[in-house]
Amino acid sequence: MSQKKRVLFLCVANSARSQMAEALLRHADPEHFEACSAGSAPTAVDSRALAALAELGIAAAGLYSKSVDELREQSFDYVITLCDKSALECLALPGAGEYIAWNFADPATSNQPDAYRKTLDELRARINLFVRLKHGQNDASAAPAASNPTAIFKCLADETRARIALLVTLEQELCVCELTAALDEIQPKISRHLALLRSCGLLEDRRNGQWVYYRLQPQLPEWITGILKQTLEANAEWLREDIERLWQMRQRPERKPACA
Numbered sequence: 001m002s003q004k005k006r007v008l009f010l011c012v013a014n015s016a017r018s019q020m021a022e023a024l025l026r027h028a029d030p031e032h033f034e035a036c037s038a039g040s041a042p043t044a045v046d047s048r049a050l051a052a053l054a055e056l057g058i059a060a061a062g063l064y065s066k067s068v069d070e071l072r073e074q075s076f077d078y079v080i081t082l083c084d085k086s087a088l089e090c091l092a093l094p095g096a097g098e099y100i101a102w103n104f105a106d107p108a109t110s111n112q113p114d115a116y117r118k119t120l121d122e123l124r125a126r127i128n129l130f131v132r133l134k135h136g137q138n139d140a141s142a143a144p145a146a147s148n149p150t151a152i153f154k155c156l157a158d159e160t161r162a163r164i165a166l167l168v169t170l171e172q173e174l175c176v177c178e179l180t181a182a183l184d185e186i187q188p189k190i191s192r193h194l195a196l197l198r199s200c201g202l203l204e205d206r207r208n209g210q211w212v213y214y215r216l217q218p219q220l221p222e223w224i225t226g227i228l229k230q231t232l233e234a235n236a237e238w239l240r241e242d243i244e245r246l247w248q249m250r251q252r253p254e255r256k257p258a259c260a
Helices: 017-028 047-055 084-089 115-135 149-156 159-171 176-183 187-199 222-234 240-247
Strands: 005-011 033-039 076-081 096-101 203-208 211-216
Touching: 005 017, 017 033, 017 047, 017 115, 047 115, 149 159, 159 176, 159 187, 159 211, 159 222, 159 240, 176 187, 176 211, 176 240, 187 203, 187 211
Parallel strands: 005 033, 005 076, 076 096
Antiparallel strands: 203 211
């Protein structure tokens, strides 16, 4: 088993942001990362930070405020500062590997009642991304071609392909004749766009008798399906005529369920 990567989170008081980050990383991937936190002028762990962690079910056992001076003899693979001030005040640690600078507003200075929860949510998203990037969970060999954002946005930049993708998202599965009717386009044009959507990894096809049906690639990353669903929900009027033509189509092909 490979050795855990050691991560140190730094802020000035080591009371809220860095404490929440430490707890979040321990929760996100304790198998591959060892998390610690400290401050240049430590005080005490903020009870509001602990309450936000408890609300999400994130364990806070063992958290305490400490000075960065206590850790100068230790080595860390990553040192992550959580505010501009800590980046300036915290001197370089002799045993530090990669330095990363993040900047999150101090919830203690906010007048918003949900400031600590908001900071916690922002930290959680950033730490989840950190885990994926640093632990190599974005293995390109295991992901479909559609995990490349440039390829996806270039493919969907064409209006016909965007409409096809949204109609397939709506109906779950459509054949060429249904898309031809919905978009009021000739079959060769629709087939050409479907081929491009398949080549970029957005769609896959299955044959059922004489019909070929197209659906979203089941292994699509969640961010892509999320974008398609949100776009569909927010742009029903833009698709109104296409949807109405599809729903008014007579003798639509009968479907047999796809094999699991």
